[in-house]
Every structure is written in C-alpha cells, then in structure tokens.
Amino acid sequence: MDKGKLTIAGRTFDSRLLVGTGKFSSPQVMAQALAASGTEIVTVALRRVDIDNPADDTLREIDRDRFLLLPNTSGARSAEEAVRLARLARAATGIEWVKLEVTPDPYYLLPCPVETLKAAEVLVKEGFVVLPYINADPILAKRLQDVGAATVMPLGSPIGSNQGLKTRASLEIIIEQSTVPVVVDAGLGLPSHVAEAMEIGADAVLVNTAIATAGDPVGMAVAFKLAVEAGRRAHEAGPRAPQRIAEASSPLTGFLREQ
Amino acid sequence: MKSLKVNGVERQFAPDQMPGTLSALLDTLGIGTDAVVAEVDGQIVRREEFHRTQIADGQQIELIKLMGGG
Numbered sequence: 001m002d003k004g005k006l007t008i009a010g011r012t013f014d015s016r017l018l019v020g021t022g023k024f025s026s027p028q029v030m031a032q033a034l035a036a037s038g039t040e041i042v043t044v045a046l047r048r049v050d051i052d053n054p055a056d057d058t059l060r061e062i063d064r065d066r067f068l069l070l071p072n073t074s075g076a077r078s079a080e081e082a083v084r085l086a087r088l089a090r091a092a093t094g095i096e097w098v099k100l101e102v103t104p105d106p107y108y109l110l111p112c113p114v115e116t117l118k119a120a121e122v123l124v125k126e127g128f129v130v131l132p133y134i135n136a137d138p139i140l141a142k143r144l145q146d147v148g149a150a151t152v153m154p155l156g157s158p159i160g161s162n163q164g165l166k167t168r169a170s171l172e173i174i175i176e177q178s179t180v181p182v183v184v185d186a187g188l189g190l191p192s193h194v195a196e197a198m199e200i201g202a203d204a205v206l207v208n209t210a211i212a213t214a215g216d217p218v219g220m221a222v223a224f225k226l227a228v229e230a231g232r233r234a235h236e237a238g239p240r241a242p243q244r245i246a247e248a249s250s251p252l253t254g255f256l257r258e259q
Numbered sequence: 260m261k262s263l264k265v266n267g268v269e270r271q272f273a274p275d276q277m278p279g280t281l282s283a284l285l286d287t288l289g290i291g292t293d294a295v296v297a298e299v300d301g302q303i304v305r306r307e308e309f310h311r312t313q314i315a316d317g318q319q320i321e322l323i324k325l326m327g328g329g
Contacts (some may be wrong), residue, residue, distance in 0.1 A: 020329030030327065045328025050292045059325050074328050091303045092296035111311040166276055186329075208300065208329030213263065 006204050006235070008181055009097070009129040009150040011068075013040045016198070017228045018070070018183060019221070020208025022061065029217050031061035037211065037221035042067045043099055045074045046085055047093070070131065072099040079118035086123050098123060099153065101133040109159045113140045117147065124148035134187055136167035141174045141182075154180060155186035155204065156197065160209040162189025165196050175201040191227030197237055198231025261316040274275040277316065284320065294322040 006013040007159060020041040024030035044059060062069070071089030076082035079102065086098040100123065100247055102115040111133050117140065123130045129150045134140050136154040154174055157163035164187060165171065175182050181203035188194050194205045207224050214220035261277045263270050265292070278284040281297055297304045297312075298321040304312050306316060314320065 021327035022329045024327060043329055044325045046296075047326050048324050049290055049324045051266060051268070051288050051290060051322070057329065069325075071325070072328055087303055088296050091305050092323065092325060129303070204329070 002187045008131070013204075014038075015040045015225075015228075016204040016232055017194070017213060017225055018043065018185075018204060018206040020206065021062070021209050021212075023212040024217065025212075027059070027061040030212070031063075033211055033217040033221040034062070034067065034088045036090060036218045036225070040066070040068060043070045043072050043206065043208070045072055046089055047075070068161060069093055069095055070097050070099050071095065072133075073101050073119075076102050076119075077104040077112075077115075079115040079122065079259060080258065082115070082119040083122050083240065086119075087126075090128070096127055097129040097131065097150075099131045103159075111135055113137060116140075117143055120144055120149050121147045126144070131183065136170035136174060138170060138173040138177060141178060145178060145180050149180060149248050151181045151183050151203075153183045153185040156184050156193060157187030161187045162193070162210060163187050164189060164193035168196070168200065171197070171202070172200055191223045194224055195231035195234070197229040198228055199234045201235050204228075263314065263316075266320075266322055268322060280294060281312040281320070284314060285309065285322070288322075290322065293324045295325055296323050297321060298323070299301045 007014050017036045017039050018039050018041045020043045030043040073082040073085040082102045102112045103109045104112050120130050130178045131151045132144050132149050133153045157166040183204040184197040184202045185206040188207050198206050211220045260271045280289045
C-alpha cells in the first residue's frame with residue numbers, strides 16, 4: 001500500500017475527497033467545482049429518463065478520464081432494488097464500483113443495515129467493488145468488511161443535513177477496527193467537519209450538498225480540499241489528546257516575580 | 260392498438276406505428292442519447308444493444324440515465 005495515499009480495492013488516489021454530483025446549479029459550475037476540489041472519485045445516480053423533458057445532460061461535463069465515476073444505488077429501499085440498480089449501473093458505465101445505499105426511510109434517509117449487508121453479499125459475489133453507506137455502527141462495519149466490502153462509508157449525520165460529526169464516538173471505533181478504508185459520508189456541512197473526520201483518522205470523506213449548494217461552489221470546493229488535506233496531515237502528525245487541566249506551554253521557571 | 264409500459268406509463272401505438280426495436284422506441288419518444296441502459300421485462304439491455312433489441316406488445320420497458328447524485 002502506498003503510504004500517504006488512499007487505496008481502495010487496489011487502486012490508489014492522491015485525493016481523499018470524494019464529491020457527489022447532485023444539486024449543482026449547472027453542469028459548468030459542477031465541472032469547475034469538481035476540478036477545484038481535486039477529487040478523483042465522483043458519485044452519480046441512476047434515474048428514469050424523463051420522457052417529457054429529455055436532454056438532461058447534467059453529467060456531460062464530467063471528464064471520465066480524470067474522474068472515476070462511482071454510481072450509487074440511491075432510491076433503493078431494499079437489497080433487491082439496490083442490486084438491480086447496481087447491475088444497471090455496471091451495464092451503463094462498464095464500472096464495477098458501486099456506492100451501495102439502501103434508504104427505506106425518506107425522512108432521515110438513514111441506511112437499512114439488514115438490507116445493506118444482504119445486498120453487499122450479493123454484489124461482492126458478482127464481482128462488484130462495493131462501498132456501502134452505513135450508519136456509524138462498528139459491528140455492521142466489521143460484518144461488511146468480512147463479506148468483502150471495499151470500504152465502509154459511515155455517516156456523520158443524515159444526508160444533506162450539514163450537522164457534521166454527530167456520530168464521532170462510533171466513527172472512532174470503526175476507524176480503530178477497520179481493515180478497509182473508512183470514508184465518512186453524509187452530513188459534512190463545513191470544512192471543519194471534514195477536517196475533524198480526517199483528524200480522527202478517516203481515510204477519506206464524501207461531500208456533495210455542502211459544496212453544490214454553497215453560495216460559491218467552486219470556492220467551497222477549494223475550502224473542502226484544503227480541510228481534507230489539513231485534517232489528514234494533522235492525523236499523520238500525531239495530534240495530542242485533550243486533557244482536563246491546563247499544561248503550561250511557557251516555562252514555569254524564571255518568573256520576574258521570583259526573588 | 261398495441262401498448263408498451265415505458266418508465267411506468269402506458270403508451271399506445273397504432274399497429275403500424277409500433278416501434279420494433281429499443282432504438283426505434285427512443286426515436287419515437289424523441290429521446291436522444293439520454294438513456295444509457297434499459298430494462299425490457301426486467302432484462303438489462305446495454306446501450307450498444309438497443310438497435311438490435313426487439314420489443315413487443317405488452318412489454319414493460321425502463322429507460323435509464325445517469326444523473327447528478329451523492
């Protein structure tokens with residue numbers, strides 16, 4: 001494994017920031033933001049063609065030589081639906097990588113652990129590189145790792161909620177135990193959130209809403225890029241643990257008041 | 260009349276207007292290059308196969324595209 005670089009399923013990436021392509025105001029803004037973010041992996045969704053309003057070519061600006069497309073199974077409410085979407089995505093793109101998401105609850109969009117594990121088992125057997133979106137559940141993360149998931153993608157907080165790392169304690173356990181890359185996904189609303197995720201040892205993060213819906217998506221993409229790099233560097237540099245009482249950083253001798 | 264269920268919507272065709280292949284159906288519906296993959300009665304059809312994939316009365320067809328998503 002190339003130290004300092006993100007490696008997923010044997011493929012190495014310089015950037016530890018994955019970016020989603022939803023909610024951008026135009027294909028041009030999206031393309032500029034993706035370029036500014038430095039990302040190498042971008043997620044896409046599969047949907048029915050809108051027959052009454054065709055020619056939605058949001059993705060036409062994506063340079064597929066530069067970015068690895070990571071199709072997701074968003075919209076799936078069961079393992080069966082997710083497997084169907086993954087197979088369609090592979091047929092459409094020739095890409096075997098899939099961000100597996102099974103979200104039966106439309107209000108909080110929380111992933112179903114049972115259906116996600118079921119789908120992951122099927123897809124791994126079919127040769128997919130499976131990146132499952134999960135709640136920050138360390139036992140589920142281990143189970144997915146055991147069935148051959150290429151990463152785990154625990155959430156910081158509900159999708160698009162911008163709440164940051166509400167699941168930090170569980171994320172720390174997942175990071176401690178995982179033998180596959182941990183990609184913190186969902187709810188990362190600010191650069192400080194992704195810096196925090198990287199500082200505690202996440203291997204990568206995925207951001208969509210916070211970049212796409214910012215006042216200046218390109219500027220925000222740069223901010224997230226820098227935050228990921230800062231957080232990763234801090235992690236590698238060995239951050240000190242918090243403590244309850246003060247510890248002077250100036251010498252405790254030679255005070256002017258001493259006789 | 261013949262019919263196809265396309266993306267969940269029933270569509271009627273006069274017998275002489277019924278498209279014979281998936282490509283012909285896309286032309287009839289005015290869909291250019293949007294559909295990147297399809298399902299015909301649950302069977303996946305790659306884009307390269309659209310022009311030689313026969314379709315028939317009563318089939319359920321899903322036309323699927325890639326779009327922005329997280």
